Amino acid sequence: MSPIGWEFRSGALDLQVDADPQLSFVIPCLNEAPTLAATIRDCHRGGEATGLNFEIVVADNGSSDGSVQIAQQEGARVVPVPIRGYGAALSAGIKAARGCFVLMGDADSTYRFDQAPLFLAPLQAGADLVMGNRFSGTISPGAMPFLHRYLGNPVLSLLGRMLFGIDVGDFHCGLRAFRRSSILALSLCNTGMEYASEMVIKASLRDLHLVEIPTDLRPNPPGRRPHLRTWRDGWRHLKFMLSFSPRYAFLGFGSVCLVASLLLYSSYATQLSIFTGTTSLLVAGFLFYSACALISDYVVTRFFFAQRYGNHIGRGGRLIDRLLHGRSGIDRLMKSSVAMLALGTALMMILLHAYQNASLSEHAISQLAFLTSVSLSVALFSYLTGAKISTLVAFQDCEF
Structure with a gap:
C-alpha cells in the first residue's frame, strides 16, 4: 500500500490524494538533511508493513539545509512550524496529521520506524499511548551517551514512576504511537523537550491506557550534533515533573x-x-x-x-x-x-x-x-x- 498523498511509479513520485489515512508518521525536523531521507524511507517500510493507509508528515522548524526539499522528494508532506522547539514542531505536526493513529519519532534515523506494526498492535487493541522502551530493546554501541544511559534517563524515569505511579521504564523515549484524538484532548502546551514528559504525565492524569514495548536505538551518524542538551533539558524535564506533582x-x-x-x-x-x-x-x-x-x-x-x-x-x-x-x-x-x-x-x-x-x-x-x-x-x-x-x-x- 502506498503512503497517503504519494504513489511510487518508475522511481518517480506522483501526487495521489486520499482524504482518509489511518496512520500518520510525524517527524519534527530542524536541519536534518544528512538523515532525513533514510528516516522517511524507514517510515515507508513501516507504513507498508502495517497494511494501513498512511501519510508522512514532516514538521519543519525552519530548516535551511535543504531538508524541506528532501522531505518532499521522499514523499512526505511538509508542515512549516514558525515557533522554534521540539514540542512546538510535534504539536503542529500532530494537529496537521489526518490519521487516527500517529507514530512520532526523531529525524536523525536513530529510531526504528519500520517497527510501526509493533506500535500499532496495542493501539488497535484499545491502548491510547504506546511508549517505546530502549532499555528493554537493543541499544547499539554508541547510540546513547553514557550519562543519558546510566544517569539521566534511569533517574528521571524512576522519578516519573515515583511521582505519578506510571509503570514506564523509559520515560523519555521519543518513539511512541498514540490515538490522535486522545493526545489532542490533553491540550499539551510545552514547546521544548519537556513536551515528551508532558505527554506521558497528562496521559496518566487523564487515566489513558498506556502500554510500553521494547524498541531498538541506532547510533547517530558521524558528525551529527544532537539537538538535546544534557543538563539544560534534563533540568527542564525535572522541573516540569515536580510542577505536576x-x-x-x-x-x-x-x-x-x-x-x-x-x-x-x-x-x-x-x-x-x-x-x-x-x-x-x-x-x-x-x-x-x-x-x-x-x-x-x-x-x-x-x-x-x-x-x-x-x-x-x-x-x-x-x-x-x-x-x-x-x-x-x-x-x-x-x-x-x-x-x-x-x-x-x-x-x-x-x-x-x-x-x-x-x-x-x-x-x-x-x-x-x-x-x-x-x-x-x-x-x-x-x-x-x-x-x-x-x-x-x-x-x-x-x-x-
Missing part, C-alpha cells in the same frame, strides 16, 4: 518542615540536650509557618488539578476532600481561620498577662509564645487557602 513538591516538603518543627518544640519542652534555648523555638516557629505555607499551596494545587484532571489527583485524605467540596469547603476554611485567630489572640493575652505578672516561668512563657505563633499560623493558612481557592473558582467560572 503537588504531593511531593508541596506536601512532602511541607510535611518534613512540620515534623521538624514539632520535634524541635518537643525537645525544648522536655529540655532535651542542646535544644533548651529559645533559638530552638524560633526555628520551630519558622518551620511550622513554612509547613503551613507549603501545605496551603498543596491544597490549592490539588483543587486545581482535581478540577482539571479529576478528583483522584494528589489524594489528601477525606479531610482535604471535604475542605475542597465547593462553597461549603471554602466556608469551613474561613470558619477555621476565625476560630484559630481567636485562639491565637486569647493565647497572646494570656502570654502578656503572665509576662507582666511573672506568674509563669521563662520556659513556660516561651512555650506559650510558640503555641500562640502556631495558632496564628494555622489561622493564616486557613484564610490564604480559602481565599486562593475562592479566587480560582471565580476565575474559572465554576459552579460552587
Whole structure:
C-alpha cells in the first residue's frame, strides 16, 4: 500500500490524494538533511508493513539545509512550524496529521520506524499511548551517551514512576504511537523537550491506557550534533515533573518542615540536650509557618488539578476532600481561620498577662509564645487557602 498523498511509479513520485489515512508518521525536523531521507524511507517500510493507509508528515522548524526539499522528494508532506522547539514542531505536526493513529519519532534515523506494526498492535487493541522502551530493546554501541544511559534517563524515569505511579521504564523515549484524538484532548502546551514528559504525565492524569514495548536505538551518524542538551533539558524535564506533582513538591516538603518543627518544640519542652534555648523555638516557629505555607499551596494545587484532571489527583485524605467540596469547603476554611485567630489572640493575652505578672516561668512563657505563633499560623493558612481557592473558582467560572 502506498503512503497517503504519494504513489511510487518508475522511481518517480506522483501526487495521489486520499482524504482518509489511518496512520500518520510525524517527524519534527530542524536541519536534518544528512538523515532525513533514510528516516522517511524507514517510515515507508513501516507504513507498508502495517497494511494501513498512511501519510508522512514532516514538521519543519525552519530548516535551511535543504531538508524541506528532501522531505518532499521522499514523499512526505511538509508542515512549516514558525515557533522554534521540539514540542512546538510535534504539536503542529500532530494537529496537521489526518490519521487516527500517529507514530512520532526523531529525524536523525536513530529510531526504528519500520517497527510501526509493533506500535500499532496495542493501539488497535484499545491502548491510547504506546511508549517505546530502549532499555528493554537493543541499544547499539554508541547510540546513547553514557550519562543519558546510566544517569539521566534511569533517574528521571524512576522519578516519573515515583511521582505519578506510571509503570514506564523509559520515560523519555521519543518513539511512541498514540490515538490522535486522545493526545489532542490533553491540550499539551510545552514547546521544548519537556513536551515528551508532558505527554506521558497528562496521559496518566487523564487515566489513558498506556502500554510500553521494547524498541531498538541506532547510533547517530558521524558528525551529527544532537539537538538535546544534557543538563539544560534534563533540568527542564525535572522541573516540569515536580510542577505536576503537588504531593511531593508541596506536601512532602511541607510535611518534613512540620515534623521538624514539632520535634524541635518537643525537645525544648522536655529540655532535651542542646535544644533548651529559645533559638530552638524560633526555628520551630519558622518551620511550622513554612509547613503551613507549603501545605496551603498543596491544597490549592490539588483543587486545581482535581478540577482539571479529576478528583483522584494528589489524594489528601477525606479531610482535604471535604475542605475542597465547593462553597461549603471554602466556608469551613474561613470558619477555621476565625476560630484559630481567636485562639491565637486569647493565647497572646494570656502570654502578656503572665509576662507582666511573672506568674509563669521563662520556659513556660516561651512555650506559650510558640503555641500562640502556631495558632496564628494555622489561622493564616486557613484564610490564604480559602481565599486562593475562592479566587480560582471565580476565575474559572465554576459552579460552587
